[in-house]
Amino acid sequence: MxxxxxxxxxxxxxxxxxxxxxxxxxxxxxxxxxxxHQSAGGSGQQVPETFVSQTTAEGADGRERELSVESADGKPVALDALRPGDELVVRGSGFDAGIGIYVAICAIPQQEGGKPGPCLGGIPEGAQEGTADTSALSSVWITDDWAWQAFATQRYDDPRTGAFTAELTVPEAAVDGLDCRETRCAIATRADHTAARDRVQDMLLPVAFAK
Structure with missing residues (x-):
């Protein structure tokens, strides 16, 4: 047998x-x-010298990006006097939905064309395991990439126009070595880890914390 x-x-x-x-x-x-991934170049934004709630720029990829912020009830926000716990609604349009972004409060780079960061909050806690608490995020990860959607906070609202809406809860002014009371910071968008060297999605709205 x-x-x-x-x-x-x-x-x-x-x-x-x-x-x-x-x-x-x-x-x-x-x-x-x-x-x-090949860098598409810079976003073309001139970082505002004052505290404004909206900014636009034409990137090297020809896209007209817009970034704005308001309070949770749609009212203007005093970006020069943020307090931990404040609820912000950050809106964007014209972004390249083929490149994921992080939205957070980050240090403004000292050199033109530098990468925004470090950031308060960093990658949303638990995001890479798919367990992020989305009820009070100090940073948001937006992507339409099929390989990362299960781990990101959310997708773009409209991939065609590159529009998104991100709800942020302002964290403490000093986290993990970054103190936005001593370092100039901004509400920032930047490419996620899949295109970390690409600066075309970088948009900044300067902020300061209330004393």
């Missing part, structure tokens, strides 16, 4: 190899766009 063990072993090996190939293909599908 012929043993069936060798045949069973071969089937198991083929199954394991097939699974390994699928896992590798999935990893490459996620990593390749990150590794091969």
């Amino acid at each position: 012929t043993s069936r063990r060798p045949r069973t072993t071969r089937i198991l090996l083929v199954a394991v190899l097939a699974i390994a190939v699928l896992v590798l293909a999935g990893a490459l599908a996620v990593l390749l766009p990150i590794l091969t």
Whole structure:
């Protein structure tokens, strides 16, 4: 009587190899766009010298981006006197929905064209595990990328126009080594980790904390 063990072993090996190939293909599908992403250039924004609630700029990619902020009840916000716990609604349009963004209060880069950061809040806590508490976020992660949607805070409102609405809860002025009472900060958008060196989505609205 012929043993069936060798045949069973071969089937198991083929199954394991097939699974390994699928896992590798999935990893490459996620990593390749990150590794091969080419910067689209800068956003073209001149950072406002005063505290304004709206700004626009034409980026190197030809898109006209707009960033604005208001209170949760639609009223103007005193961006020169933020307090921890304030509820802000940040709106944007003209963004490239093919590039995910973080929205947070970040340090304004000292050099023109530099990356905004560090930020108060950073990546939303628990976002990479898909467990972020969306009821009181000090930072928001927006993406339409299929590989990251399950982990991000939300998607773009309208990918065609690059519009989004992000609700932020103002955190403490000093978090993780950044003190916005000593460093000039802004409500900022910037490309997420899949295009970390791309500055085309960078838009800034300067803020200050109430004494």
